Amino acid sequence: MLSLAKQVKRIALTNYLLMEPRADLHIHSTASDGMLTPTQVVEAAAQAGLAAVALTDHDTVAGIDEALAAGTRLGVEVVPAIEISSTHAERVEVHILGYFFDYKAPDLVDRLEFLRNARWERAKQIVEKLNAVGVPVEFDRVVEIARGGAIGRPHVARAICEVGAAGSIDSAFGHFLIEGCPAYVPRYKVTPFEAIDMIIATGGVAGCAHVAKLKRDELLVEMIKHGLRAIEVRHPDHSSVGRKFYTRFAKTRGLIATGGSDAHYFGSENRPGIGDVTVPYEIVSQLKQASHGA
Ligand SMILES: [Zn+2]
Ligand SMILES: [Zn+2]
Structure with a gap:
């Protein structure tokens, strides 16, 4: 009590x-x-x-x-x-x-749209580069692997393994996806300062x-x-x-x-x-x- x-x-x-x-x-x-x-x-x-x-x-x-x-x-x-x-x-x-x-x-809406699409665009560019060096990965397959989640390099790596161009996720990264490799595409990043500017503007x-x-x-x-x-x-x-x-x-x-x-x-x-x-x-x-x- x-x-x-x-x-x-x-x-x-x-x-x-x-x-x-x-x-x-x-x-x-x-x-x-x-x-x-x-x-x-x-x-x-x-x-x-x-x-x-x-x-x-x-x-x-x-x-x-x-x-x-x-x-x-x-x-x-x-x-x-x-x-x-x-x-x-x-x-x-x-x-x-x-x-x-x-x-x-409108500027803000466009910029946000760009940021949301950046991951998608990057995955597309990686696939194009892979195709250019003879790795037959299809973008649609990468999208399937990502299952609606935020698409990224791990999904591409799995697709590379599926077509037999690498034996493991690590080797897919090491041969194709990391900096200095033929299908490397840098990720677009917005800095905290840019984000603050977007709000203040x-x-x-x-x-x-x-x-x-x-x-x-x-x-x-x-x-x-x-x-x-x-x-x-x-x-x-x-x-x-x-x-x-x-x-x-x-x-x-x-x-x-x-x-x-x-x-x-x-x-x-x-x-x-x-x-x-x-x-x-x-x-x-x-x-x-x-x-x-x-
Ligand atoms: Zn948070
Ligand atoms: Zn939150």
Whole structure:
């Protein structure tokens, strides 16, 4: 049994949590690799009692219109957003979040389309080069092997083995696919700085996702100089130590401390669902104010 004082405290806390409007600012839908349609995302947000959600699909704004329509219907504010995959110094993956940018700006839409197609185009070029040196790999077969996933060199390597031009995946890479080999094609990479530019150029606020997972404070400082205005401090993969450290980091540098569930699913025991990680609605107001559109 809880003591009366503890019970009162608990009720007060519950009331406080219920009253304070909350926002989940990191959610994926079927527009990228999530399992819920943009409409289902907003429905789940309404069920969770959220005041606002941001649809942050990977490298695409395709779900935003649908989410906005559902938001108007269900009384949930939908923040136009994105999570852009970028690469720093060849191998560090950095996810840049964008909020309140003009998601219909033609330059941005074209650039995102280019980024999404880059993997596909690269695989096509590799196949052409293989064909040119007499390896009869077919692009359609590589697509089949990739089974709708993000197509890449491992799929091509398997196709090379299938046609008997290499005895193993390693030898397919070693003979054809790595730098210096006849079918090598460099991967197109966008840097975190370019991703930040894309968001700023369209009037939005650029943030860095799951910073405690990234643990690159020097890079963060560089990105702040470049116009980064927010960091994601609340994320399911952050420990409380990491969250506290970066909350302070944000405070001392005047950054907006965002957060969200990074939900890709309806939510289950070990997978975060929509509304499982939230921030006060005040953060949405700060993002809005910091965007040029405000
Ligand atoms: Zn991410
Ligand atoms: Zn994400």
